[in-house]
Amino acid sequence: MVIPVETFFLDPQAQGTLQAQVQQMISAGILSGRFRRGEKLPSTRKLAQQLGISRITVTLAYTELVANDYLTSRGRSGYFVSDNAPEPMPERSEPGGGVPVDWSRAIGQHYTSNFALERPLDWSRYRYSFLYGQTDPTLFDHAHWRLCALRALGQKDFQAMTADLYDQDDPQLIEFILRHSLPRRGIHARPSEVLLTLGAQNALWLTAQVLLNRQRKAAIENPCYPALRDILTQSRCQLAAIDVDEHGLPPEAIPDGTDVIFTTPSHQCPTSATMPVDRRRRLLARARDMGALIVEDDYEFEMSFLAPASPALKSLDADGRVIYVGSFSKSLFPGLRLGYLVGSEPFIREARALRASVLRHPPGHIQRTAAYFLSLGHYDAQIRRMSKALAERRAVMEEAIRQYGLDIAGTRSFGGSSLWMRAPEGTDMREVAARLRQQGVLFETGDRFFNGPDVPQNYYRLAYSSIPAERIPQGIRLIAEALRMKDGD
Amino acid sequence: MVIPVETFFLDPQAQGTLQAQVQQMISAGILSGRFRRGEKLPSTRKLAQQLGISRITVTLAYTELVANDYLTSRGRSGYFVSDNAPEPMPERSEPGGGVPVDWSRAIGQHYTSNFALERPLDWSRYRYSFLYGQTDPTLFDHAHWRLCALRALGQKDFQAMTADLYDQDDPQLIEFILRHSLPRRGIHARPSEVLLTLGAQNALWLTAQVLLNRQRKAAIENPCYPALRDILTQSRCQLAAIDVDEHGLPPEAIPDGTDVIFTTPSHQCPTSATMPVDRRRRLLARARDMGALIVEDDYEFEMSFLAPASPALKSLDADGRVIYVGSFSKSLFPGLRLGYLVGSEPFIREARALRASVLRHPPGHIQRTAAYFLSLGHYDAQIRRMSKALAERRAVMEEAIRQYGLDIAGTRSFGGSSLWMRAPEGTDMREVAARLRQQGVLFETGDRFFNGPDVPQNYYRLAYSSIPAERIPQGIRLIAEALRMKDGD
Numbered sequence: 001m002v003i004p005v006e007t008f009f010l011d012p013q014a015q016g017t018l019q020a021q022v023q024q025m026i027s028a029g030i031l032s033g034r035f036r037r038g039e040k041l042p043s044t045r046k047l048a049q050q051l052g053i054s055r056i057t058v059t060l061a062y063t064e065l066v067a068n069d070y071l072t073s074r075g076r077s078g079y080f081v082s083d084n085a086p087e088p089m090p091e092r093s094e095p096g097g098g099v100p101v102d103w104s105r106a107i108g109q110h111y112t113s114n115f116a117l118e119r120p121l122d123w124s125r126y127r128y129s130f131l132y133g134q135t136d137p138t139l140f141d142h143a144h145w146r147l148c149a150l151r152a153l154g155q156k157d158f159q160a161m162t163a164d165l166y167d168q169d170d171p172q173l174i175e176f177i178l179r180h181s182l183p184r185r186g187i188h189a190r191p192s193e194v195l196l197t198l199g200a201q202n203a204l205w206l207t208a209q210v211l212l213n214r215q216r217k218a219a220i221e222n223p224c225y226p227a228l229r230d231i232l233t234q235s236r237c238q239l240a241a242i243d244v245d246e247h248g249l250p251p252e253a254i255p256d257g258t259d260v261i262f263t264t265p266s267h268q269c270p271t272s273a274t275m276p277v278d279r280r281r282r283l284l285a286r287a288r289d290m291g292a293l294i295v296e297d298d299y300e301f302e303m304s305f306l307a308p309a310s311p312a313l314k315s316l317d318a319d320g321r322v323i324y325v326g327s328f329s330k331s332l333f334p335g336l337r338l339g340y341l342v343g344s345e346p347f348i349r350e351a352r353a354l355r356a357s358v359l360r361h362p363p364g365h366i367q368r369t370a371a372y373f374l375s376l377g378h379y380d381a382q383i384r385r386m387s388k389a390l391a392e393r394r395a396v397m398e399e400a401i402r403q404y405g406l407d408i409a410g411t412r413s414f415g416g417s418s419l420w421m422r423a424p425e426g427t428d429m430r431e432v433a434a435r436l437r438q439q440g441v442l443f444e445t446g447d448r449f450f451n452g453p454d455v456p457q458n459y460y461r462l463a464y465s466s467i468p469a470e471r472i473p474q475g476i477r478l479i480a481e482a483l484r485m486k487d488g489d
Numbered sequence: 490m491v492i493p494v495e496t497f498f499l500d501p502q503a504q505g506t507l508q509a510q511v512q513q514m515i516s517a518g519i520l521s522g523r524f525r526r527g528e529k530l531p532s533t534r535k536l537a538q539q540l541g542i543s544r545i546t547v548t549l550a551y552t553e554l555v556a557n558d559y560l561t562s563r564g565r566s567g568y569f570v571s572d573n574a575p576e577p578m579p580e581r582s583e584p585g586g587g588v589p590v591d592w593s594r595a596i597g598q599h600y601t602s603n604f605a606l607e608r609p610l611d612w613s614r615y616r617y618s619f620l621y622g623q624t625d626p627t628l629f630d631h632a633h634w635r636l637c638a639l640r641a642l643g644q645k646d647f648q649a650m651t652a653d654l655y656d657q658d659d660p661q662l663i664e665f666i667l668r669h670s671l672p673r674r675g676i677h678a679r680p681s682e683v684l685l686t687l688g689a690q691n692a693l694w695l696t697a698q699v700l701l702n703r704q705r706k707a708a709i710e711n712p713c714y715p716a717l718r719d720i721l722t723q724s725r726c727q728l729a730a731i732d733v734d735e736h737g738l739p740p741e742a743i744p745d746g747t748d749v750i751f752t753t754p755s756h757q758c759p760t761s762a763t764m765p766v767d768r769r770r771r772l773l774a775r776a777r778d779m780g781a782l783i784v785e786d787d788y789e790f791e792m793s794f795l796a797p798a799s800p801a802l803k804s805l806d807a808d809g810r811v812i813y814v815g816s817f818s819k820s821l822f823p824g825l826r827l828g829y830l831v832g833s834e835p836f837i838r839e840a841r842a843l844r845a846s847v848l849r850h851p852p853g854h855i856q857r858t859a860a861y862f863l864s865l866g867h868y869d870a871q872i873r874r875m876s877k878a879l880a881e882r883r884a885v886m887e888e889a890i891r892q893y894g895l896d897i898a899g900t901r902s903f904g905g906s907s908l909w910m911r912a913p914e915g916t917d918m919r920e921v922a923a924r925l926r927q928q929g930v931l932f933e934t935g936d937r938f939f940n941g942p943d944v945p946q947n948y949y950r951l952a953y954s955s956i957p958a959e960r961i962p963q964g965i966r967l968i969a970e971a972l973r974m975k976d977g978d
Binding site: 006034100106109111119133135164184205211213227231288309335346347350357360362363366 | 688826
């Protein structure tokens with residue numbers, strides 16, 4: 001790599017001769033690690049021109065740096081950072097010389113407290129990764145995705161890829177979601193009732209910002225998706241966490257005066273309970289009586305390989321009371337960052353305006369690629385392949401769990417890609433998880449899913465979305481052994 | 490297209506015989522426009538299986554629909570929506586039968602009032618588009634972008650594309666921004682001081698959320714980038730708009746007690762003024778005296794073809810007081826939705842936590858593609874080509890403006906891709922723009938850039954980022970004629 005000449009500036013307030021300043025700027029670049037061994041410096045002519053100084057000054061500075069072994073000269077090829085140049089110095093800890101900002105005062109609103117992620121980014125290096133929500137390269141139809149992406153990179157789609165869409169979405173993807181995805185959930189909607197989002201996370205966040213404020217009351221399931229609780233805590237609304245049972249959220253337990261009810265009826269997160277149709281009707285009636293809205297997070301509905309997916313709660317909604325959250329993170333991949341909201345027009349209008357202000361729109365190329373992948377039928381084939389593989393893994397999971405005597409806490413009529421597990425009372429799963437990590441076993445502890453200061457410590461979630469079937473039994477055996485050791489302590 | 494069998498559901502509360510229900514669900518699909526002429530229906534066997542009813546019931550329903558000319562039978566090929574099927578009915582206006590939600594009450598926070606976009610999405614159909622910020626297909630290096638995107642779609646980058654990065658960014662892109670982009674602005678930063686965003690819009694939004702609240706005071710330039718004013722209005726902070734002069738924001742005019750100063754020193758938006766180094770130092774000193782932070786929006790710095798770009802304000806910042814906003818929207822394309830923030834660690838930490846909650850991270854494939862495009866040198870070549878073309882167009886603009894007697898209001902020492910224009914006092918440019926649009930001429934009126942209830946109506950912005958040079962003179966001539974007609978009224 002050639003070090004670009006545009007990165008060199010003279011400081012008008014610098015001390016010392018011009019030659020010394022040039023030497024300093026180069027040695028500082030090397031010592032800070034910005035210029036690396038073997039990299040080529042700009043020619044003396046170019047650097048002199050950039051700095052507006054004479055070429056002989058630059059040549060003298062370079063010669064001095066060669067003498068000090070910061071640089072080497074390779075004759076007519078030019079000057080390079082020497083292989084014997086000093087090692088970069090450790091990072092500076094503070095910007096030097098200024099009046100440091102008092103950050104405890106300068107930050108107007110804090111967000112860090114809400115986020116404590118314990119999932120390592122290098123999960124794929126672990127032999128037994130029961131982590132939820134990452135992509136299995138052996139299941140994803142990478143070849144067809146690549147072809148669709150390539151097509152969306154073509155001349156014909158230049159506008160779709162490059163344009164600033166302001167607050168709009170790719171009409172092709174919207175059309176396909178309306179005509180293909182939503183009807184499978186029993187939902188019929190118009191384009192003005194759908195908004196694309198950066199994944200379900202973004203959909204839930206936008207929804208909370210539009211519907212809630214400090215005076216409003218929200219009800220969530222307990223246990224529930226932890227990121228949703230973080231979003232609602234940030235919105236500063238009043239929050240009621242309702243214990244779920246084997247049929248999901250019990251409508252009667254929702255307190256009077258609730259404004260917004262967040263629920264996962266198809267497949268409760270994390271227990272996998274599916275809400276029966278009768279309870280869905282009661283939930284809608286309860287919401288109607290209170291004048292409440294319902295936010296239905298329909299994540300992973302495609303993976304209902306144990307029973308046919310029932311229509312979404314939204315399909316029963318004659319009032320326009322349900323806001324539906326869909327996502328491509330599980331069926332395609334989470335790095336895509338693509339999901340959508342379906343709701344009544346007044347709601348979508350506000351969510352669209354907020355999205356425009358926060359980020360405008362999901363990148364055009366991502367939208368168009370997804371539109372092709374869906375419309376060419378690859379999506380359906382992908383879902384079938386994934387469901388089949390997950391069903392197989394699920395059978396291996398259940399057999400290994402039976403064999404090694406672990407305890408499934410959640411219901412198991414739906415399918416999905418994870419099981420909700422319970423260890424004996426008194427077990428601290430965080431401690432067990434930390435020990436198992438040393439043995440290459442990764443999973444999520446259950447405490448994050450519960451609400452309140454006093455949460456059970458003996459739950460955990462085992463996903464089989466990215467672990468090969470043949471590794472499952474050994475992974476389950478290691479978990480069972482770790483739990484037995486715990487018992488023996 | 491085959492209509493997927495999964496889109497058919499029986500309503501457990503429906504009236505009538507099963508055959509009538511099947512007929513109804515198909516005719517409703519046709520009348521609503523979901524099933525289109527020529528589309529194939531599921532086989533009678535599959536539909537019967539999906540609905541859990543007898544095949545003969547489905548066959549009888551299909552036969553009846555053929556008799557009514559909703560469907561046609563093509564023998565062994567199956568059933569299709571007839572070419573004579575009824576036209577879809579006009580859209581239903583309200584969901585039927587329910588208790589409609591009172592949306593005026595249900596919305597907890599309103600956002601729509603902030604967004605009034607007047608830029609048409611079909612701008613590329615206009616012959617004389619002087620709109621700012623869209624991509625010119627003749628200037629963008631589409632071929633190399635496609636190659637980089639293809640490479641980022643490869644097996645080796647599967648993880649980078651698909652993974653949920655939680656709150657992290659692609660380390661390759663961060664590394665390249667640190668080692669290549671920022672040094673060109675005189676900025677040296679560590680990875681923990683940089684955060685990727687969904688464009689500059691998202692960077693400014695995140696910054697406002699972290700630094701401001703109802704008690705804080707922000708200062709903006711007047712005129713300024715309208716989307717920034719929308720973001721700050723939403724944050725409900727106290728806002729002071731400071732009139733800029735020919736050197737940009739005057740530090741002495743910033744009121745005491747300001748917490749955050751938003752500025753565009755390289756290239757004031759929209760006047761194009763470049764802030765001299767001396768004033769930059771005074772701005773930093775003023776901020777330090779007040780304990781204020783500065784947000785530097787360094788948009789379009791690469792397009793400084795009239796004079797070498799001076800180092801960023803951030804490069805003079807020894808306190809860690811300046812937050813720097815960079816974007817690839819102008820140099821690559823806005824549909825990419827990629828920008829970045831550079832700031833002190835305590836700030837970046839909060840912005841990162843907020844971004845994780847709002848949207849997690851920009852899509853992985855987008856990040857990796859940009860990393861390749863930058864690191865392979867295509868970006869630099871692209872910038873050179875764009876600067877050359879913009880310089881040429883600028884010359885044509887200035888000549889046409891001189892010839893037809895229009896008045897440039899902004900300074901013109903920098904370059905960029907637009908000119909800030911002034912019509913004679915008393916001209917209502919919104920009215921002129923509406924008339925010119927009929928003649929295929931598009932541009933932004935200046936009123937949106939000004940703060941306050943009483944804004945000047947006689948300013949406008951003419952961009953030359955996506956109009957071919959040969960169309961410029963005629964476009965300028967049409968504007969001049971429209972202004973003269975106005976005078977003649």
